[in-house]
Amino acid sequence: MLCVEAKSLSKSYGNVTAVDSIDLSVESGKIFGFLGPNGAGKTTTIKLLTTLILPTSGTINILGMDAARYPLKVRKKIGVVLQQPSYEPNLTVERSLEKYGMMWDVDSKTRRDRVEELLAAFDLQEIRKKKNDDISIGQRRRVQVAREFMHDMDLLFLDEPTVGLDPSARRGLLDYIKGKVRDGLTIFFTTHILEEAEYLCDEIAIINHGKIIAVDTPDELKNKFGREKTIKVHIGKAEDVGAILQGVGKYEVSHDEGTVITLHSADSEQALVKILQVLNANNIAVEDLSVVPTSLEEIFLTVVKNSNNNFGGKLASNSSSDK
Ligand SMILES: Nc1ncnc2c1ncn2[C@@H]1O[C@H](COP(=O)(O)OP(=O)(O)OP(=O)(O)O)[C@@H](O)[C@H]1O
Ligand SMILES: [Mg+2]
Known part of the structure; x- marks a missing residue:
């Protein structure tokens, strides 16, 4: 079954086309990686797919529902962790999780169990009584990602979830995500860390200047370009x-x-x-x-560079010895 299906999806802000007629399909139970340089259109795509903003044109189907017609129904079934940090300064870590569960109408027993599970999984036990204002940036990001797992969902969007996490927290998060996917969750996530995409993703799409320039499994990308x-x-x-x-x-x-x-x-x-x-x-x-x-990183750079050249070379690499 397709969990995400977007067709000819575009979003313009004035004369900037942030997302330029992209097609996307994500099968359920998979981890889909969305890669691209800064300003490529990743966050805009996530906002479109999660119904936070409206497309300029194109269609979006999420879990079998037309997102334009049933945005609220869609939102009930999905989770999203945005790139932008978000936290309530005066809430403690454990209350942040608890409150999120309440917002989603999770019953109190399940809530308590999940809070404990997440505090352990995200290594937050020692700071559970601390206020969000008094913890580090990486710890705050961990809370922001962890709280999303308080509710049941079929599809989760993560916009650069590992930014600011130390290597062990990052690996912890990736493995936690893998476990959830084994239990049936579908993940759509963006990252700039190519090893992460390779470690986690069944399929990868690379976007540049709002257009998708490659979609494939990590292995196939290596075969094709590497x-x-x-x-x-x-x-x-x-x-x-x-x-x-x-x-x-x-x-x-x-x-x-x-x-x-x-x-x-x-x-x-x-x-x-x-x-x-x-x-x-x-x-x-x-x-x-x-x-x-050739590593996935080099493939990424090659694919993006070739596509920049097709855009008139306005961002072409300034490597001096390229012939
Ligand atoms: N609200 C907005 N108003 C105007 N332009 C916007 C808005 N949001 C995004 N853009 C523009 O759309 C383009 C795509 O931005 P987007 O945030 O989707 O990129 P991104 O791929 O997520 O980048 P990053 O890796 O830096 O997070 C950029 O040129 C950006 O300046
Ligand atoms: Mg972004």
């Missing part, structure tokens, strides 16, 4: 290799105490042989070299 490997050749001395590397393909050069040549190639063996031959012919000694599969 068949190439990344080759790094390290030279001990600072060398001006620009001239001698003419013709070996597209590469980047950076300098640390020596020189690093980075090359992305689908035919990494041949590219490597070529570079080594050229360096050898010029008596340049190689200190170290490595060949690694």
Whole structure:
């Protein structure tokens, strides 16, 4: 079953098209990752899908309901944690959870159980009696995410839930989410941390300038865009290799105490042989070299950069050695 289905969805603010005719479908029981650079349209999309704002055009179906016709019914079935921090300064951590449960009409026994479960799961027990005003930013974010789990829902939208969390809190949250998905919850979430998307997501969509530029499983994205490997050749001395590397393909050069040549190639063996031959012919000694599969992060950068070029290159990378 499709949990989220959006067709030709657009949202404009004056002459800014924040979301530009996107189609989305999310199957139930899956974790859908929504990635894109700042200002790409992620938060706007979440606000549209959760009925917080109205689209300029297009249709949204959530859990089988037309969101434009039944916004209240939709809201009853979903949860959302917005990117914007939100908390009541004078409430204690445990009261924040408790109150959220009351707002959602959760019965008192279930409420008590869930408060305890969430305080433990989000490592908030020690600060349960502290006021939101008196806890750290990361702790506040944990409370903001935790309280959303006080109520029953079929679909949860999370807009950068892990921002400000330390590595162990982040891993804790991701694993808690995974557990909920095993129990049947569907998740739509945004992040800038690619490892996170890879760890969690069944499917990933990349959005840029309001348009979706790629949708696939993390593995398929790697297959499609990342068949190439990344080759790094390290030279001990600072060398001006620009001239001698003419013709070996597209590469980047950076300098640390020596020189690093980075090359992305689908035919990494041949590219490597070529570079080594050229360096050898010029008596340049190689200190170290490595060949690694391209990471999701590099794929993300490549896909976004290519799409920027299609937008007239107005945000194209200023990498000096790109040919
Ligand atoms: N209320 C608004 N009024 C006018 N323009 C807006 C409004 N909200 C968003 N925008 C614009 O819409 C575009 C998309 O913004 P959005 O917040 O959806 O980006 P995002 O992908 O969530 O970015 P980030 O990664 O920084 O959170 C941006 O150009 C933004 O300036
Ligand atoms: Mg955002």
